[in-house]
Amino acid sequence: MTDQNRKKLLHKTGELYKQFIENQDEQRAAKLAAVMKKAADEEVYIAFTGHYSAGKSSLLNCLLMENILPTSPIPTSANLVVIRNGEKRVRLHTTDGACAELEGAYQKDKVQQYCKDGEQIESVEIFDRYTEIDSGVAYIDTPGIDSTDDAHFLSAASILHQADALFYVVHYNHVHSEENVKFLRSIKESIPNVYFIVNQIDRHDETETKFGDYQAQVEEMLCNEGISKEALYFTSVTEPDHPFNQMEALREELRRIEKQSKSNMQALTEQKARNLLKEHTEMLKKDETGAPSFAEQLNIQTGLVQSLRDQLDEAEKQTTEAEKRMQEEINRILKNANLTPFEMRELAATFLESQEPSFKTGFFFSKAKTAQERDKRRNAFFSDVAKRTEAEADWHIIDTLHKLAKAFDVYTAESEKLIQTYRTPLDISIIERAVKHGAAFSSEYVLQYTKDLAELIRKEAKREAADIIKVLSAMVKERVSKDVQTINDRLVQESEKLVFLQEQARLENNAREKTDRLWAIWEEESACPMHIDTEWFKSKKTRVAAPEQKQGRSQLTAQPMPKSEIKMEQEMPLQDQIKRFYTLSDLLGECSMLLKQTSAFRERVKRLEERKFTLALFGGFSSGKSSFANALVGERVLPSSPTPTTGTINKITMPINGNLNKTADVVFKTEDDITAEILQLTGIPKEPAGRSFTEKWEKAVKKNRLQEEHVKLISNFLLAYEKYQQYIQEQKKLTIPLSELKPYVAEETTACAVKEVTVYYTCPLTEKGITIVDTPGASSMNKRHTELAFQYIKDADAFFYMTYYQHSFSKGDRSFLRKLGLVKESLSMDKMFFIINAADLAKDKTELETVTDYVSAELVKEGVYEPQLFTVSSKEELVGKPESFYNQFSKVRKHLDRFIEVDVKKASAAQLSTEADKLCETVFQLHQSQHQSREEKEAQKQRLMLSFERTAADIEKRRNSETIIEKVKKDTREQLYHITQRLSYFANDLLKSAFHPGLQNGDWKKNVSKAMTTAMHEYQFEYIQEIKTLDVRMSGFIERYINEEWLDHFQKTLNEDGYFSVYAGDQHSNGIQLKEVEPEIEERAFEQELKEIKSPKQFFEQKGKAAFIEAVRMKLTKITEAWIKNEEESLIFHYTAHLRRLQEDMGEKAIAQITDQKETYLRGYAEGEHAKEIEMAYQACISWKNSDNTIKM
Template sequence: MQDSTILSCFLSEKERTKMFTEHTFSDKNLMEIAQNIQHAASYYECPRVFHNMHELILKLENKRRTAAFCGHFSAGKSTLINQIIGKNLLPSHPIPTSANIVHFQNGSSAAISYLDSKTGETHKLTDKQWNEEWFTNSDKMTEVYLTLPIPQFPTDLEILDTPGIDSTEKSHKALAEARLVEADTVYYTVDYQKVESEENFTFLKQLNQSYITPVLLINQIDKHEEEEMAFSLFQQKIQASLRKNNIRVKNIYFISAADPLVNKKDWNAFINELFISSESTVNQVIQTCALGIYRELEHLAVFVNEHIQPSENTVQYMRTYISLPSVEQALNEKKESLKSIPEWERLIDKDIFQECETIFKNAKITPYHTRNLVRDYLESRQSSFRLKGLFSKNKTSFEKERRKQKLIDSLNENVKNYIDVHLRNGIQRILSIYGINSRSFTNDLLSIHYNIDSDLLKRAERFGAQFSQDYVLTYSRIVLDEIRKRYKEILIDLLPSIKEAVQEQQCIQTKQLSTKVSKLKHITEEWAQWEQDYHTLTKWINDVITQLRNAREPISLPSDASDDSQSFYKWNNLNINASEVDIGSFYENAQQQHTQTFFESKEKAAQKLEAAVTYINKKGLSEIEHSLKEKASRLHQKTYRITLFGAFSAGKSSIANALLGEHFLPVSANPTTASVHYIQAPDNNHSHRSVEIFYKSEQDIVDDMNDILRPANLTLASVEDWCDVYAKNNEEAADSRNENDKRVDQKPDPMELLKEEEIILAEQYYQSVHTFKNIIGEIKNADYEIYKQAAASEEHALLIKNVNIYFDCSFTRNGYLLVDTPGIGSIYRRHSQIAFEEMKKSDAVLFVSYYNHAFSKADREFLLQLGRTKDYFSYDKFFFLVNASDLAQSKKELNTVLDYVKDQLIRLHITKPHVLPISGRNALKSYNNNPNEYWHNSGAAGFLEHFQQFAKGNLENTIIKEGIAEIRQAITILQQQKESFAEEEQTRIAKKQYWQKELVSFVEWLKNTNPVTEWQWIEQELEELFFYVKQRVFYRYYDEYKVLFNAARFEDSESFSSQLHRYTNELVQFIFHEIVQEIRATIIRIEHFIQKQWEELQDSIHEKLFSEIRGFFVRKHINNFPETKIKEHVPVNSSTFSFISNYTSYQQFFVEQKNKVMKEQLEEALRPYGDQLIEKYHHQLKQEYKSFFYKQWEEFLKDFSRAAETLITDWKKDNQAEDTTDLDQSINHLKSLI
């Protein structure tokens, strides 16, 4: 909409290059276009473009070619030009000499003139008046013109010598840059030893941005020492550096102006290029003018676009609404809303009942399981219903009551989860639409519930109806209608109080909407005017570009060239980049700006907060002072925790090593040996490259072995049990082979249920424990090289649990802590707990996938868990790195892969994923050879820049943002104190006494307040979350059953029973793993909800504070929730279910489709165990969070009371600044901080 939109009218780089290098242009047409632009520049009052167009028109008329020489002051420009003209005219010194622009051209006789800097007039000089000072005297003149008889010099060539780009005089620099845009060729001259200086590269980029592609003259190569570096390597180094910095040059010549024979070949090529033929001169001049005209068109278009922009207020609306029809639609909607306000009382009535109808329509009040209970209940209500056996009458009565109660319980649970929760939320949403604060209806909303009892069940019965499936469905519908009726009665009772609130909002909203309508009307008019002006501008731009296209004429390129030129073109081809994809270009926008590191940002922020503390000290702001001190302390102590996740083969270690700057982390010998690595900066107790190795305890090892043996229903109590189990099973296997008869229902041999690699791994654990018995459960400090040897040994590595590595590099020094986790899909259950904890603790999560690897099942399971929780963190901290992106054959292919990964992540419920390419391998290569090229092309440089921006932004949006808000609070209060100096002392004391009284009263009220309503909302949310845990897990049961009990997986019909038991165990473990994962996700969701409730509670309390003392207090935040470890416990296995023994063959199970029967049986058998586990954690978390919530409330009361007492004490002492000067200084200092 601003410059970014106007730029879309311009030619692309490719179009521009093609147009102005491959064509010449009609003189007449170019002149008309130039005059058109000059006239427009005059009309729009743009003097810069008007002047430049004047110069271009003159150039077009006289057809003189200009070669401009520029560079920093010590590059040897003066020596070079003296060498070209064959005379030592220009002064040459190691300090800046050229202060003026000097024009050289060939003529029959010498002539000298200058442009007066004050009058703008040109004056001639006599030989007697001339001396070297005219080159450096910029007080009187800006440009000097010399015409000299130089035999070798073309008559149509003008050479310009410009002041050094590092001139301290801005006017010199501006003048030089203005002349460069008129030059046909710009020769940028650099000192051999300063080619890659930041200043040179910055200026070269500026030239490129002005559509100037210079010739690079690397002067003074006589300084080169072949022993230090081969000259060919130096040339390659320069080329690579230019490519890395995206700098375009026409040619590069390595020369010595002082001694051209040092590199005669390049010197001759340079001179041949400078002294081109007259025919080529005309073409070049016309091309320069055409490009210059186009460049000035762009400058003028941007200038005009800036001046036709609407007001900032309108621009904000344009960014919000995107298009004029959108804002017009918004205006019409606001007008309609204004008209509809008188109808609100009627409309809200309709909306609430419509919401109720929608909820009942979508609610599953009588799902499959509940309908079964309905069927059982109706069956028991039949007169013929009797139970057989002794005491049948009592049994029948008991059974009838039991069935009735189970139905009532089921209906009440469904009503609570499908009606109560959604109806409360729906009414909350409707209230917010009408601008009503739902908190004032909290108790009313929480009381929305109808308790289903036996009376309702009886009312729904139809006496005389025959018991059948149709009657079950009819009865279910009647029950639903009865429940719907009761809820409508509840809503009818609630409506009067809602309508009162609506009446209040009608008055408020009428005023607000009237103001908005007026504002939007003005915005619409201003926007429409801008669109008209913008359309006129863009049409003019397109017309001029069309005229330029029509003015094109074909140009014939030279058919041959000198040997020097030929040798140059062959050499220059080396500049062309290889066909490999430059991943670094993906990040080009992020790399354009220098970003502070995380360490720099947090330290700077901490210092800012500490400075604020000094300015408000002893000003009666002790609460804000204390809060700022605490935040500064947190910032000093904070490290930025980055956690790597990914499959074992994704290359996490190569990414980690690239970030650390060394091939440092060992690659695990086997996925099962992987441990967690924490890489951090050294401290006072740990030196560089030192390592702390935490070895597994015996219980850790037993747990890991049990994870391996889970498919066989084997559980070890100790490591030694493995020896007994192994020997016992071997004996039993031998005995069973000697038996002629085998019972069909005999339990399968556990060893048959295990895969060979699982048995080998369990045995490795057993052997490792006995080999390294002395290190079990120990913490060992070691040198890194010793650790690498240990990690390389699979026997040793099996026993390592965690590793702290202290490594000194720029990454860790900048405050980053890197956590390299075991690969996703680990067989060890503790790793899923680690993954959950790291997702919570981490400031950023990097998920690494491999370029040509699709997501595995383990990847998808992890990403599903991430998708469940991603949107519940305070910011999006997840990055998805596609490693080995250097494998891409083209940029198009890379983008296709990245888009595919994004699509797959979205399918896994990960919204707006940050997918980024990188090559860990190439990044590591950068530490060995071609560092700049490999580091840039690998994407590592771009990613780090992108990531540093993210880390800094994250920091600014958390602690720093809160600190700045508190500084603003302090400024407001100090300004109030300043204003109070104008009051009489008695008035000031009376005011503080009144504040004191109000505050004491408020503290008393607060102490008697119980946040029971907030807890009830949390409790309801927790209940709803756990209800859906059960639903989601068993929705996935059917899909997983199809995968595990697929006919293709059963390989050997003779071992059918063993395979059936193993896959049953895998399904059981999947279900309970899913339950645990869902509960972990629930923890993140409920903590997010508690945070939200707490913030609303804090806002509510602050709003109730007396307005004049509100600013003295800061809001308290929940910092650390209790750490809850959800242990993965599987209470059942295949042996628990006797019905499995009914399935004895492949034929029976698949051909006779008994697998469908088992699916239903197994689900029904698993549900009670799942319900029990879910209810256990529901109860546990409810108790933990309730205790935590009320503890936070108690701490808040204590802190608030303490702050209030301190404030009252300060008021009694009249603890504030002694005069307004002191206050002004503090206020100004604080303002400078924000």
């Protein structure tokens, strides 16, 4: 770099630095200073990044032949560490902008603690006379790019743009992570040399996969991303003599890079400075668009405590207080309701304009056209007003009235029905009543008009709510004679209010001027002052003493979660209880009049005893699901491999229906299944024409310009189809011995066409009726995999979530656990178990505890409190090694046994116990009747018949009740509203990441088109996941509503009556089948928006990207609203039809049961006919009741 060129560049970048600071972009200003300092020092930066816990720090220690950096299975490098050749010292850059230096000899363990302190230390520079690093070269260690700590990720990203060479390090078991591909695509064009290191090659097991096959798969993946196989290295730190270790070759390549010419330093420095300028102007564009992520949100939370008086004699005050409270709550909701937001004002303006006397439209201003246009604007505006009133007021009022009714103990079927009828009474005249005739049309008047309209709506809402409040208040007055529970510290609902950006026009103009000035500085020498300090980039940090180090094992983990121990009893009390149920049914079965009831009771006991259970395994690929399943059953049943193997659903179950042990049934996909999968994965818009399946897809490969990976995918399907055509077409099961299973599960040329494999295997676990389901990786984008995953989340009796010891809780884990978070409230019990697999890699107990504490803390962040967390070694369990401090398989089995035998069966056993007690009560009543006079028996019969009529009428009323139906309708509409909101934010983030500067490499138009296609597929996939989540949640809500209605309220009524009981059975088995949705986006939907993208410069440098994203996001929101509108009635029908079936089923069961019970009573009241049988049954019940029949859990 010549002195003249250097001086020019220093002037430009110095002025840009000042502008960055003025625009409050300190982060990029610091990056720009770092770029120029690197250029001035003429240094070569060699960066090491990749997955956290892939062994980057250990690898650097090995390369430098010295234990410099801290190592751990969890994220350790919380900040940047730069290693240079020089006089021995350590320089610490703190997060508050200061600098401290440790000169001369230092304690390594103390420096390593600084490397892990991300809170106080931003970066650490370590200098020493290292023989493995030349002067003028810096090795840089970064936090993992997939760390769940955003600060860690920003720390990694902040230095990578400066690197001259990047070594991307991955764990042997996580080469094929989607995160790798995304990162390589985003970074490879910014850095001259990109390398790929597969670390921990010592984990390779030649009996699972041949190394040559594994290497070929990795090379193919890199080739698809434009990285040559020469840039691939396999390394092992722990086994230097491993036959596949290429550590020495890696050292040679590092030496070559260190000695590379610095002749292109000027061009590289200019490119990096220009990239930072582009990023900065992008930031300004985001500010001016007012995108959702930049809109300020103000969260107002007010605490309101209202105490209700304890004294029962203050009824009037109690009633007044209830009415006042309800009015206050409604007023609060209406006050906070954003009824006329900014978006509505355009519609209001067009409506008001049409009300002006001078308003005319149409050809020659015809009256008909003018009237038509006025009607159109009036209707459009009113439709929006009605929609917003429902969303912003009605739903919240209904919810609040529900809560108030419950709080004041007046929540009944009648009050529920009354509340559900609430709607703010609006008609189209309301928008005309708010018009001030004669007022001049202006923006100020529009604003005032919307305020006046909001007040009119609030008045209507208050008037409508007042009628309901009066009824509820009257109900409170009737009930105040009962004990009134004091309500303390009642928390007022948190309300959200968006604060619109003020002076938006001024800010937009300001941002435009700033952007133009910045580019003028870069491109025109005359625009840049010449008095800039040429050493502006040098750090002016305050020198301070080294900060005090925090005490404790790690700043990365929260306090360890308390680990609950399950104390299993020596015997299984539930099994004893089942025997006792059988004993009672045998004894009472001898009584002919009880035959129907005891037979039904015995059948229910049998169902409980023989119930089948499903255990689903989830987790990212290569987390060890298949190995864990093998360890559970005690043999290598399913193939396991370091590359993704489970693209099918694999089940392990007990042999049934004549199936032989150690065999497997293979079910293939249909032609339609394969076609749908190819279309989804390749992006081919529609199924090609052809006389046969093979012909049409062979034509598709020739006709379409497909990527190499897509050509291979179709070729694999065609190979599998050719081999298994008969099974695919006729949908016949293929039965194979277990020894031949691997190709159908782990080899893509066969497994791609396999839908499901069921392995029949006898072992203690399957003999208990447990079926293990091994699912595809949690991060799979396959639509069928997603549907199955949600189905198993809903229906499985229990599921294990697997994570890998040296890569615990990655972003893939977090993403899937967030999906679980959306449905967790609908799960009836805690059926989630969390497993840290491959715990044999732990060096000692301290390290293991560090990992488990870290995972526990991360789970808590996702809302999973007191997780059932275990560490295991599937590998050691399979070979029969005894349990150690890291292998908790025996605890896993104990917890699983208890969960299945106790928790899952508890509800059914409790119902059976209640039914057994009711059978005995029936016998006791019949026995008592034997000692009654004829008159007493007749009176008893009359009471029985009256009770039967009342109960039957109650059943009929509940069976035909619309109360729960209306509740489900309201829940569905509200959930759909929130789905639209979430997807709007998702679209914004998706488009920002999809349209990145890397698209400039190659064919610009083609890359943009491909990015749009990919983004739309992801958006559709997200919509599908939202609907699947809705299905699971609504299924849980409906189950809860049914239980409340029939098991809580109705059973309480029956208990008060004393004659009858109803056994509800297991409603979960009748759950909703997840709804199939097919969201479609027309190929030409965004044709106009794509046309607006003229060039990369226009897109990235002239506000094109911001405008494009906002236009696409708004259109996507409208498309989503159309999807929702199209699905809404169907979904409501879907859920309410299911609910009606449940109500009908419950009604039929209840009527049949009380009819049988009535007939039993009537036969027992007959004169002496069954006296002997009743006496025997009576003695049996006395004996049974006197013995211990408690279910111990």
